[in-house]
Structures are given as C-alpha cells and as structure tokens.
Amino acid sequence: MHRAKGTQHPLQMRYKIDVVPLAHEKIDEWRDALRRGVAYHHEDTNFRVTGGIDDVWVRPNGELIVVDYKATSKKDEVNLDAEWQIGYKRQMEVYQWLFRKNGFQVSDVGYFVYCNGIAMQRLLTESLNSISASFHILETILGLNQLSCRFMPV
Numbered sequence: 001m002h003r004a005k006g007t008q009h010p011l012q013m014r015y016k017i018d019v020v021p022l023a024h025e026k027i028d029e030w031r032d033a034l035r036r037g038v039a040y041h042h043e044d045t046n047f048r049v050t051g052g053i054d055d056v057w058v059r060p061n062g063e064l065i066v067v068d069y070k071a072t073s074k075k076d077e078v079n080l081d082a083e084w085q086i087g088y089k090r091q092m093e094v095y096q097w098l099f100r101k102n103g104f105q106v107s108d109v110g111y112f113v114y115c116n117g118i119a120m121q122r123l124l125t126e127s128l129n130s131i132s133a134s135f136h137i138l139e140t141i142l143g144l145n146q147l148s149c150r151f152m153p154v
Contacts, residue, residue, distance in 0.1 A: 003027070012057070017111075019057035019065055027056065040101040051095050059107070066095045066110040073117030088112065 002009045003021035012019055029036045033052020041048050055067035068091065092110040099106045 011113075017057075019059055022056040022058045022064065024056070030056070038095065038098040038102065040098050049094070049098060051091070051098055053095050055113075056099075057111075063105045063107050064099055065107045066092060066099065068092055068095070068110065068112050070112055070114045071117065072114065 003023050006020055006023060008020050024030075030038045030053050037050040037052040039048060039050040053066060054069040057065040057067055059065065068088065070088065092112070096106050096108075096110060
C-alpha cells in the first residue's frame with residue numbers, strides 16, 4: 001500500500017526515518033529468494049552472486065537502504081550482539097554490495113526490522129480463533145504494522 005502510494009509507513013514516521021518503500025519494476029524479482037533475487041555476475045571468478053532481499057527503502061536523495069526482516073520469540077530484549085548474528089550483518093553487506101554492483105547508490109546504513117513473537121503472544125492467542133484472523137495477523141506482521149517490531153540500524 002505505502003509502496004504503491006509513495007508514502008511513508010507509520011513505523012518509518014514513528015522512528016523518524018526519512019524514507020519510503022522503494023517502488024521499482026524489479027522489486028518482486030529482487031524479493032524472490034528462491035528463483036531470482038538481486039544478482040551480479042563477477043566476471044573474474046565467473047561466479048553469479050544472488051540474494052533475495054526483504055525490502056528496500058529510498059531516501060529523498062535517491063539513496064537506497066537495504067532492509068532485512070527478522071523474527072524471534074524470546075523474553076529478553078532483541079539485539080544483534082550475539083556472536084552467531086554476525087552472519088546477519090554479513091548478509092546485509094552482501095545485499096548492499098549487490099545493489100552497488102547493479103549501479104545503485106546505496107547507504108552504508110541498513111536496517112533490521114526485528115519482531116519478537118513473545119511480545120506479540122497475547123495478540124496472537126486472541127486472534128488465532130479463526131482462519132481469517134490468522135491471515136490478518138500475517139498480513140499485519142509482513143506489512144510491518146506490529147508495534148512490537150523494532151528498527152535496528154547497522
């Protein structure tokens with residue numbers, strides 16, 4: 001909805017991030033991790049590097065920001081400090097590299113939108129009473145409408 005209208009999502013406004021979801025003819029291709037993704041052929045090694053991104057936002061100056069959605073279910077505060085989470089940061093850097101290799105101006109800052117299932121437990125328990133409510137919850141989560149989601153710049 002916000003991508004098509006070129007408007008900010010309420011969470012982008014709430015966190016004062018001056019971006020809108022990128023509306024680009026290839027956005028669906030780039031988000032298709034199984035068959036397409038963002039791709040680059042590195043001629044020196046003859047490797048084809050691909051990655052299916054979750055989202056891309058664009059600043060008013062045209063600079064792209066790569067966004068990666070993560071989900072967990074834990075009582076502790078969500079962060080990216082665990083040693084094993086370095087893989088998330090490397091994944092973000094690969095996505096940024098792919099966009100740069102495809103000729104885009106890309107920010108060094110990327111965002112992880114991390115949703116915690118424990119924080120949404122009451123909402124999910126109350127809402128999973130019917131299939132239609134379940135689809136509404138999934139749509140809400142995937143649409144970044146949950147207040148339990150946090151923007152985490154890297």
